[in-house]
Amino acid sequence: MFWHLFYFFFIVKNSTTSPSLRSGTPPLQEENFWPVQIWKAGSFMRLPVVFYASFFFIVMMNYFSTFNIRFQDFIKVTLTEMKALDLVYTFPIKNCRFRKSNTCKNTGQLCVISTSPLVPNNYSELCDLVAKLAYFNRRYVLFFRGQDKEYKFKSRFPTIYPNYFRKLLMKQNPADQLKKVLDENSNKLKRKIHVRKIRFHGSFYVVGNELLRFALLQHYEICDTPLIDLTQSLYVAASFALLPPVGEDERGYREGIVYVIALPRNNKIYRDDVSDNIFLTNLVGITPPQAKRPYRQEAYSVTSSNLNLELIGDISHFDLAGRVVCKFKVNNSDEFWNCGMNPMTREFLLPEDDKFFDFILDNEHLSMHRYPAGLNYC
Structure with missing residues (x-):
């Protein structure tokens, strides 16, 4: 191998690095071109070159094969990123107010979440702008x-x-x-539906899809x-x-923030789209x-x-801020709600007589045939 390398560098050193442009001789016929000299050196150089090239190819293929396995594990994390919108149409901003034109224009995604919230004069104007x-x-x-405030973490930009x-x-x-x-509550909910044979619209999907169980636990504030x-x-x-x-x-008197978020269209009970990296359920x-x-x-x-909670690395991929189209500041003053409407109350939005909430909180030691009133076979 030493003599092969020595002879190779000797040929390269004593030859031109490229064919003569003035001679008009094609590169593969140029006598002083070092690849031609190596090939004309006979089997002494041809066979080692073929051998080393094949060996290098096999080593690289083996390396990339191993790399692909590692990459497949890594891709489970990177694919969890919610892709930010490429084209965002929102309103030009000036002093936290809308310009007189009130026309939408194409802007970058970060300029939306990083700006101050826009302030409509009343709820009717808010509806028109949306x-x-x-x-x-x-x-x-x-x-x-809707949130009572914006949340920031080690960044001047709000996060969601x-x-x-x-x-x-x-x-x-x-x-x-x-x-x-999270796993304990998810498995508990699955057993309640599967073991007790409680049937309701959507129970088949809830038993078979862990993310749907997470969605119910999240909505009813059972756990994070x-x-x-x-x-x-x-x-x-x-x-x-x-x-x-x-x-x-x-x-x-209170103020709050309303985010407007653009997501792919969803015509099914739930959407699990790898291309958009979005899991969305109704x-x-x-x-x-x-x-x-x-x-x-x-x-x-x-x-x-x-989503794979065991392989999560950079959790910034789960920030929904990149899909914000616009954000507004609202308040509960009579001037803002001057259209004959008032904000919904806590009693209406979070009713205490929600029978499905009682079912989720129901303890597992209860009888298999005991169901929350009116929930069985919905």
């Missing part, structure tokens, strides 16, 4: 999320994380503890999950943004009519597709 957003972003379906990952970021709970509680609640009702989102904390007077499609919360809230749940 209608324009829906028209210009008609490739998508607009969803809404599920509570599961927000607690991981804030280091309030270790990852193994959060996952243990990697999903986040959305609604297709602007009215519901604005009402949630203005809900006072439990025990506080509902008549006090809770109305997997719960019986006795489940009052999902119906009154027009509730949806969303997370990243191919």
Whole structure:
């Protein structure tokens, strides 16, 4: 091998690196071109060159074969990223107000979440502006999320994380503890439906799909999950943004944030789309009519597709902020709600007589034939 390498570098050193441009001789016929000299050296150099090239090819194929296995494990994490929108149509912003033209334009995704929330004068104007957003972003379906404030973590930009990952970021709970509680509640819900043979519209999907069970646990606030609640009702989102904390007077002045989020169209009970990296479910499609919360809230749940909590690395992939089309600041003043409407109350949005909520909280030691009243065979 030493003599082969020595002879190879000797030929290269004593030859031109490229054919003479003036001679007009084709490269493969140039006598002083080093690849030609190596090939004309006979089997002394031909066979080693073929051997080393084959050996290098086999080694690289073996390496990439091993790499592909590792990459398949890694791709489970990277595919969980919710792809941000490439084309976002929103309103030009000036001093937290809309410009007089009120026309939508194409902007980058970060400029939406990073700006101050826009301030409509009243709820009627808010509805009109959302209608324009829906028209210009008609490739998508607009969803809404109401919050009492915006959440930031080590960034000047607001984030929209599920509570599961927000607690991981804030280091309030270790990852193994959060996952243990989530798995226990998910398996408990599965046993309640499967073992007791409780039938309701959507029970088949809930038993067979773990993410659907996560969605129910998230919506009914049983435990922290990697999903986040959305609604297709602007009215519901604005009402949630203005809900006072439990025990506080509902008549006090409050402000809140309403996010407008664009997601792929969903014509099924749930959508698990790897290309968009979105898992989106309509809770109305997997719960019986006795489940009052999902119906009154027009509730949806969303997370990243191919979720694997054991392989999660960079949890910033679960931030929904990249799909925000616009955000508004709302308040509960009479001037804002001057259209004959008032925000929904906590009693309406979170009714205490939700029989499906009673079913989820039902203890497992109860009799197999005991069901929450009116829930069996819905």
